[in-house]
Amino acid sequence: MKSFAYVLLLSFLILFVFGLVGMRFFGGLTKGKYGGLDENANFNDVWLTLTTLTRTETGENWNMLMRDTMAGTGWYAAFYWILFVVVKVHILLNVVIAVIFEKLEMRQSNKHLSKDEKLYREAVNQFTETW
Numbered sequence: 001m002k003s004f005a006y007v008l009l010l011s012f013l014i015l016f017v018f019g020l021v022g023m024r025f026f027g028g029l030t031k032g033k034y035g036g037l038d039e040n041a042n043f044n045d046v047w048l049t050l051t052t053l054t055r056t057e058t059g060e061n062w063n064m065l066m067r068d069t070m071a072g073t074g075w076y077a078a079f080y081w082i083l084f085v086v087v088k089v090h091i092l093l094n095v096v097i098a099v100i101f102e103k104l105e106m107r108q109s110n111k112h113l114s115k116d117e118k119l120y121r122e123a124v125n126q127f128t129e130t131w
Contacts, residue, residue: 062081
């Protein structure tokens with residue numbers, strides 16, 4: 001459970017950092033000509049920034065947000081959005097899936113252990129947590 005919590009914490013930290021950078025670069029943009037930026041999706045305050053980036057994580061309309069921010073600020077908006085999609089969506093999603101598979105694999109391997117082996121592993125884990 002610890003590893004999943006750490007991955008979630010890392011995910012939120014990266015989201016927050018991208019949010020702050022987005023507020024710095026795209027803070028003055030309120031409406032875009034491509035329909036990506038509007039009153040519900042912009043970078044004017046922290047909450048809207050985080051909800052916009054969370055929506056973007058799901059793949060919804062991120063290319064229109066990229067076009068609107070590029071029209072308002074320049075080419076580095078494309079670098080921001082492509083970096084966000086690669087880091088946040090592809091890499092961290094794969095890490096979350098890897099942690100889930102690791103936990104499932106550990107549970108599956110514990111099913112085939114004898115009672116003494118399970119007790120030994122439990123004692124070692126308890127000792128490790130206490131130490």
